[in-house]
Structures are given as structure tokens and as C-alpha cells.
Amino acid sequence: MKEGESPIAVRGLTKSFPGVRAVDGLTFSVERGEIFGLVGPDGAGKTTTMRMLAGVLTPEAGEVRVAGCDLVKDPEGAKQRVSYMPQRFGLYEELTVDENIRFYARLFQVKGKACEERAARLLAGAGMSEFRGRLAGKLSGGMKQKLGLVCALIHTPEVILLDEPTNGVDPVSRREFWAILYSLLGEGVSILTTTSYLDEAERCHRIALLHEGRLLFCDTPAALKANFAGQVLSIVTGDPRPVASLLEGRPGVGSVMVVGDGLHVVVDDPARVAQLKNELAAAGVTASIEAVAPTVEDLFVEAVRRGKG
Amino acid sequence: MRAMLSRLRHMLVKEFIQVLRDKRTRFLLLGPPVIQMVVFGYAATLEIKHVPMAVLDYDQSQASRELVSRFEGSRYFDVRYRLTDRRQVADLIDRGEVTMAVEIDAGFARLLGKGETAHAQVIVDASNSNTALVGLGYLNEVAGSYAREYQLASLSRTAPLAAGGLPTIVLDKRPWYNTDMSSQWFFVPGVIGNLMLVIVMTLTAVSVVREREIGTLEQIMVTPIRRSEFILGKTIPFFLIGGLDATLISAVGTFWFKVPLRGSVWVLALGTVLFLLGALGIGLFISTVSATQQQAMVTSFFFIMPAIIFSGFGSPISSMPTFLQYLTLLNPMRYFQTVLRSVYLKGVGIDVLWPQMAGMAAIGIFMLSVSVLRFHKSLE
Structure with a gap:
């Protein structure tokens, strides 16, 4: 990534599905150390945007640069440095907490002591240290989501994409979840999250409102309120x-x-x-x-x- | 390269934990195939024994009673009913109580005594054409041998010298490979093939689409894993499980049903491996194009049925229309059935079976490659 380049830079991003333009000329960027919130009603194009940034959906038009990599040209290029957590994180329910973490760690070539230390720290932050031997299928909804976050963060990504990460999660787990996110900012990561909880939107450094695939506004919550x-x-x-x-x-x-x-x-x-x-x-x-x-x-x-x- | 192998290894570890952790799944992988092998080994047979029959003897002579007792004495027939009225026959056949009814006309013995042709009528339930055909054949044989003996006996009375020198043709039968012509020997190797196909197809057909359904596929896509690593990680476990099942059910065929394994175990193993490649390839292909597990199951069912019918498992391929015969060349089961029966009963080796081996290898490699190419690390 070049000096001064935004970890996430999107320009004119567009994607259509049969009969609908899901994302329409989206332009924004996310800086280092920032939590950026994409807010919008269901069907606004939040998930489609996230998937294009994660490299699992090909944009129809526009530029997407994530962690210094042009995803239109090379969708695989940024995977080692990006983390993406879909609305429903894919956990293997037959595997234990530890086995799930280890599996995702190894796919990213994270192993040995580095892996152990990172897993221990993330699990402690999630309040899940004593559940390491439990089958993922036996965890509560909030715990599953936190385990998803731990798995998604195990390879120390620079860019973190979270799609409605706290959907259906109890308030205590949600608070822990946000505490983990804030603690990551110290590592210099950039976090892009979507949310339908507007109290969570207030916790973002900047928010963008997405409606019918278009960006309605984008600024800090304070500035938005002041300019209302x-x-x-x-x-x-x-x-x-x-x-x-x-x-x-x-x-x-x-x-x-x-x-x-x-x-x-x-x-x-x-x-x-x-x-x-x-x-x-x-x-x-x-x-x-x-x-x-x-x-x-x-x-x-x-x-x-x-x-x- | 090291990263590739390491990712593949952890894919495999994960797959094996998923498959083997649950006690019930472990049983399901090995139990039913062996049980089915035992049951099907007994049930799959073309032999026709104890065909239920009715006799309607209007003649009531010594000659007619002698003919009926020949039927009774044969292990092919069970004479269940002795009727007096023709109208009873239709009812018994309708209700499936008997498959055949023999009606001996009045005057049967008189005509025979005069040296003329005597008639008996056979009514047969031909809704199962195979049973009807074979049953009629046996019936003909029994009646024919009785007729010959009757001729000889009457000849020896009227012209004793001529009776000894009556010209005849005798066909000496030499059934190779299966001296007793046991249909079990024919079917047991075939059942091995069918079971392998069903096990491997159903396991692999749901493998990828299952990850799609539980959402892990989207997660896997955002890791640096390559699609070939992912597909191999999905294939190898089922390949090994399929190989283990093949060993178990072949052991049942050899040791329980005593079907002789005359050829080399290694030729059989090579054939099984190549067949597994094809079955896995097709299963994976179905899995990569299906949106849900249910869709994958239904699709693989629609593949399995014709794959068995057009394999020569039951009806010989040579009796099919020419167009369908060409179509069977795309069916890996067709080659595997030939390999199984040839190695088991004929004991032939690679020198004879190489075209079948090559056919299975080609289908396997092609289908696996198509699955890898068809599988994209993309949600579209």
C-alpha cells in the first residue's frame, strides 16, 4: 500500500442484479484507525457493497482498492490482509471453538506460538476463554458471533469488513463486541461495518447513509447533526x-x-x-x-x- | 507449495473431524453398506424356483396324472391348486395366487395311445415377462422329457430294436467361469458397484452445497485458499471412505457369498480407485452447481438410476438400442461392472481390462477438472 493511500477506497462502485441496481455509483474511503459505519434500510445495498470489498462479488463498474490492492484486477490479492465477517459467520458446528479458530488460522498460514497468543488474547477479549473446548454448535447466538469475530481476526488483518456483526446479539455481548473493535484500532486497522442499530452508528467515527444503492450523506455523526x-x-x-x-x-x-x-x-x-x-x-x-x-x-x-x- | 499443502492438510483435518466426530455418522458410513450388501446379495437373483401353479386335469388318465406328478417333482414348480373348472384359473391369476395354470384336455391319453399329438394348454401371468419366459422354458423341458420317455417306452413295446438306435442330438454344456451358472455369482460383484455408486454420489453431492447452505463457503472464499485445494480437501476424505467401504463390501462378497475372486486384488483395487474418481467427480459437479442440499440429492438420484440401468448390471448392454449403447460409454458404472465381473469370475488382468480402466480414468479426470473449473471463489 502506498504512503497516504486509504486502506479502503471506492469510486463509482456499481452492481446490478436482474431487475435492480443494488449499488449505484458509490464513492467513499475509510482511513487507518477509523471505524466507518454503513447505515441503511434493508435492501439498500450494504451487503452487496461488503461482498464486493471482500472480493467475493465482481463489481460491474467502478474502482475498488482494498489494502492497496485493486480488487477489480486481482480479487484474490488482498485476502491475506483483509477480514470479512458476513451476517452469518460460517462456523463448523461439529468443531470446537479451538478447532474452528485453528482451521481459519491455518488457511491464513497463522500457526505456532503467534497463533496461540493471538487466539488467547482475542478469546479473553470476547470473554470466551473457558469455552475453548466446547462445540461451536452448542454456543449461544452471541457467543457464536463473537467466535466468528475471533476467527475473522486471527490473521491480524489490516482491513476488517463486518456485515451487521451484532444482528441478533444480546446487549452485553454487543458491548463486548464493540470493546474488541475499539481495542483493534490501536493496531492501526480500518474497520468498515454495516449496522441497522442506530445507537451503534453513533459509535462510528464516520457514517454513510445508503439508500437504494446510493450514498445520501457521509460524515462524522457530530458534523451531521450540526449541519442538520x-x-x-x-x-x-x-x-x-x-x-x-x-x-x-x-x-x-x-x-x-x-x-x-x-x-x-x-x-x-x-x-x-x-x-x-x-x-x-x-x-x-x-x-x-x-x-x-x-x-x-x-x-x-x-x-x-x-x-x- | 508448502502453504498449499498446509492449507490442504487442514482442510482434510477439518473434514475428518466433521465426518467422524459423531458416532451416528461413523456408523452410517460403514454399517448400511455392509448390511445392504448382505441383503441385496441374497435378493438380487434371476433364478426362478417354486413358481406357484394350478393344474386343470380334464383327462384324469394315468398319462395326465404322470405328467402332473412330473411338475410336482420339479423344484421349479409348486402345484398349489388342482382345479375342476376353467373359470377358477382367471381368478387365481388375477389375485397373483398362481403364475401358471396347465390345462390338460380330455382325450390326452387316448391321443397319445393312438400315436397322435396330444395337447395341453398353459396359461401364464406374463406381467413379469422374465419369470414367464423362464417358467415356460422349464415347463417345456419337463413336458418334453416326459414326451421323449413316452415315445421310447411305446417304441420299445412295438419295435424293441429301433428304440436303441433312435437318432438324437445332445448339447454338452460347458459353462465357463460360473460352472453352476449361479446368478448370485453374477449379481454380487454387480451389487458392489451399485453400492459404491450410491455411497460416493450421495456423500459428495451434498459436500460443497452443504458449506454453501451453512454459510461457511462464503467464509472460505475470503481466505487465501485456492479452489483446487478446496475441491481436493472435499474429495480426498470421501475417496478414502469410499475405498474403505469398497474393501468391506468386497470382503462380504468374497467371504460371505463365496464369490471366487479369481483375478488380482490389485487389478480390482485399481478399477475401484478409477471408478471412485468418476463417481466423486460427478458428485462434486452436482454439488458445485446445486443451490441447496435438497437439489443436490434429487439431482444425484436422477443420475444414479440411469447409471445403474445403463451399466449392464441387470440387462445386458448388447440388448439395448444402438444409440443407447453409445450413450453408455459415458457411464463410469458400465466400465466398473465389467471390471468387477471380469476380475471376480474370469480372473482377467489389465491386459484385457485396460480399455475399461482408461474409460474410467478419462471420465474421472474430466469430471474432477470440470468441478474445479466450475467452482469459483465467488458468490455469483
């Missing part, structure tokens, strides 16, 4: 659903989203508060309205709405 055009109002009321349908489509009102026992409503101007209060009062609804800072979810929902509009 509009104001998020939190409306707390007894029964939020009828209120939501009351507000949708009103002048100046953007996306309306039910959040817990209240609503998040995006308006074009903070001054709309008074107008909304009057409208709600006229409809006989008692509610408190308060201006709040946008969450990633607000950005996301509003961007998708504007993308459609």
Missing part, C-alpha cells in the same frame, strides 16, 4: 399514533417518527413550535413540545424522506 437542516421537536403525549397522523404533511413538517411514548418531528424552523401547539390544542390533544438535538435516527429518517421526495 431543520429542528427536531420531541412531542410527549398520551397516545402518539393519532397525533402522528394529525401532523404528517402539515406545512413545515418533515418526517414524523414514533419514539417510545412520544414523537420526533422534524420542522423547517424552530418557530413552528407555537403553530404546532395551536394545531394540537385545536384537535383537543394535550402534549408537551420541546426542541431537541437530532439523533442519528432522525438524520436517517429525514434523509430517506427527502431522498424519496
Whole structure:
């Protein structure tokens, strides 16, 4: 890899399947020591993008450079330095934790003391040291996913691609999972992850929103929030659903989203508060309205709405 | 090179752990083939014995009773019913109670006594044409020998001198390789081939597609393993298991069914190895093109059936239409059946069997290469 080159650099990446353009002219890059989050609804093209970066799917157009290697020309070239963890990591259930790790290690030519030390450290980080002799098929869902991560990291990759790694994982395991990811950043790796948990998106250094194969925006969560055009109002009321349908489509009102026992409503101007209060009062609804800072979810929902509009 | 061998070795270690860790799978690899060999060895036979028959004797003479007792005395027939009414015959044949019915007309003995041709009618259930044909043959033989004796006896009464010098032709039979013409000797080596095909095909057909289904294939693809290493890693274990099964069931054929192994064990082993290559190649090909394990199983089933029928296992290839005979040249089973029977019964060697060996080697190498080329480290 050349000095100053991004470990992941994608330009104009495009891929179609019969009847749909799954990824459409995607351009972004991920730097060393960075966790980059690809966020988007199901079918946005996240998995297709990951597979092209992992070299198991051939791009239709565009450039993909991963760990200094042009994957369009040489899809096998980066494999030793890249790790890819699909949504469902392929573990051999008849093999023990140790045997699974050893198998993947050997395919990458990791062996001996180096392998032992790395496995011990990763397993300790995953809180799985005492399960080394257990059959992978007998592990819980969260443990399987953590074992998948250990196997995926055993060859000390420079670039780590994670496709919804914490899908269906309990909150404690998710926290451990993220702790492992942060600890890896010290090794100078680059991590690209997709997630549908928006609280996880907040933990990424930068996020990109993918919608129908296109990139809607890409920046740090803080910058995205700071540059957010509009104001998020939190409306707390007894029964939020009828209120939501009351507000949708009103002048100046953007996306309306039910959040817990209240609503998040995006308006074009903070001054709309008074107008909304009057409208709600006229409809006989008692509610408190308060201006709040946008969450990633607000950005996301509003961007998708504007993308459609 | 060292990296290649090391990756292949760990592929193999993984495969063997997967296959052998579970007690039930271990049994399934060796138990059923041996059990099936024993059962099929007894069941697969063309011999026809104890054909159930009915007799309708309208003549009730000494001559007709003598003929019926000849049928009774033969081990080929069981005379189950003695009927008095022709209408009963159809019912017994419909219900499958009897396969044949012999009707002796009234006047049978009178005609014979006058030196004229006497008639008896045979009704046979020919829905199984083979049993019908063979049964009729035996029946003809029994009736013919009775007729000859009757002729001789009457000749010796009327012209004693002529009876001694009656001209006749006798065919002296010399059945080579299988003196007793035991059909078990013919079928047991064939069953070895069929079992090998079924075992190896079903094991390999699901091997790659199984990894696709459980998601490990996508994971393997992102490692530096080469596709030939992966395919070899998938092939070698089933090759060894197939070889072990072949040894076991051949031992059952030789020691339990006492089918003589007249040729060289090494020629048999070479034939088995070459056949395994072909079966593995086809199984792997099915596995690489199937999307699910179920699809792979169904596809291999559709291969196994014709592979057995067009192998000469049951019906000889020479009786098939010419076009199909050419088609059998693509079937590794066809060559293996010839090798099995020739090595077991005829005891011939490579000098005779080299075309079969070459055919199997060609199919094996071709199919394995196609599987490797067809298998891409890509999800498309």
C-alpha cells in the first residue's frame, strides 16, 4: 500500500442484479484507525457493497482498492490482509471453538506460538476463554458471533469488513463486541461495518447513509447533526399514533417518527413550535413540545424522506 | 507449495473431524453398506424356483396324472391348486395366487395311445415377462422329457430294436467361469458397484452445497485458499471412505457369498480407485452447481438410476438400442461392472481390462477438472 493511500477506497462502485441496481455509483474511503459505519434500510445495498470489498462479488463498474490492492484486477490479492465477517459467520458446528479458530488460522498460514497468543488474547477479549473446548454448535447466538469475530481476526488483518456483526446479539455481548473493535484500532486497522442499530452508528467515527444503492450523506455523526437542516421537536403525549397522523404533511413538517411514548418531528424552523401547539390544542390533544438535538435516527429518517421526495 | 499443502492438510483435518466426530455418522458410513450388501446379495437373483401353479386335469388318465406328478417333482414348480373348472384359473391369476395354470384336455391319453399329438394348454401371468419366459422354458423341458420317455417306452413295446438306435442330438454344456451358472455369482460383484455408486454420489453431492447452505463457503472464499485445494480437501476424505467401504463390501462378497475372486486384488483395487474418481467427480459437479442440499440429492438420484440401468448390471448392454449403447460409454458404472465381473469370475488382468480402466480414468479426470473449473471463489 502506498504512503497516504486509504486502506479502503471506492469510486463509482456499481452492481446490478436482474431487475435492480443494488449499488449505484458509490464513492467513499475509510482511513487507518477509523471505524466507518454503513447505515441503511434493508435492501439498500450494504451487503452487496461488503461482498464486493471482500472480493467475493465482481463489481460491474467502478474502482475498488482494498489494502492497496485493486480488487477489480486481482480479487484474490488482498485476502491475506483483509477480514470479512458476513451476517452469518460460517462456523463448523461439529468443531470446537479451538478447532474452528485453528482451521481459519491455518488457511491464513497463522500457526505456532503467534497463533496461540493471538487466539488467547482475542478469546479473553470476547470473554470466551473457558469455552475453548466446547462445540461451536452448542454456543449461544452471541457467543457464536463473537467466535466468528475471533476467527475473522486471527490473521491480524489490516482491513476488517463486518456485515451487521451484532444482528441478533444480546446487549452485553454487543458491548463486548464493540470493546474488541475499539481495542483493534490501536493496531492501526480500518474497520468498515454495516449496522441497522442506530445507537451503534453513533459509535462510528464516520457514517454513510445508503439508500437504494446510493450514498445520501457521509460524515462524522457530530458534523451531521450540526449541519442538520431543520429542528427536531420531541412531542410527549398520551397516545402518539393519532397525533402522528394529525401532523404528517402539515406545512413545515418533515418526517414524523414514533419514539417510545412520544414523537420526533422534524420542522423547517424552530418557530413552528407555537403553530404546532395551536394545531394540537385545536384537535383537543394535550402534549408537551420541546426542541431537541437530532439523533442519528432522525438524520436517517429525514434523509430517506427527502431522498424519496 | 508448502502453504498449499498446509492449507490442504487442514482442510482434510477439518473434514475428518466433521465426518467422524459423531458416532451416528461413523456408523452410517460403514454399517448400511455392509448390511445392504448382505441383503441385496441374497435378493438380487434371476433364478426362478417354486413358481406357484394350478393344474386343470380334464383327462384324469394315468398319462395326465404322470405328467402332473412330473411338475410336482420339479423344484421349479409348486402345484398349489388342482382345479375342476376353467373359470377358477382367471381368478387365481388375477389375485397373483398362481403364475401358471396347465390345462390338460380330455382325450390326452387316448391321443397319445393312438400315436397322435396330444395337447395341453398353459396359461401364464406374463406381467413379469422374465419369470414367464423362464417358467415356460422349464415347463417345456419337463413336458418334453416326459414326451421323449413316452415315445421310447411305446417304441420299445412295438419295435424293441429301433428304440436303441433312435437318432438324437445332445448339447454338452460347458459353462465357463460360473460352472453352476449361479446368478448370485453374477449379481454380487454387480451389487458392489451399485453400492459404491450410491455411497460416493450421495456423500459428495451434498459436500460443497452443504458449506454453501451453512454459510461457511462464503467464509472460505475470503481466505487465501485456492479452489483446487478446496475441491481436493472435499474429495480426498470421501475417496478414502469410499475405498474403505469398497474393501468391506468386497470382503462380504468374497467371504460371505463365496464369490471366487479369481483375478488380482490389485487389478480390482485399481478399477475401484478409477471408478471412485468418476463417481466423486460427478458428485462434486452436482454439488458445485446445486443451490441447496435438497437439489443436490434429487439431482444425484436422477443420475444414479440411469447409471445403474445403463451399466449392464441387470440387462445386458448388447440388448439395448444402438444409440443407447453409445450413450453408455459415458457411464463410469458400465466400465466398473465389467471390471468387477471380469476380475471376480474370469480372473482377467489389465491386459484385457485396460480399455475399461482408461474409460474410467478419462471420465474421472474430466469430471474432477470440470468441478474445479466450475467452482469459483465467488458468490455469483
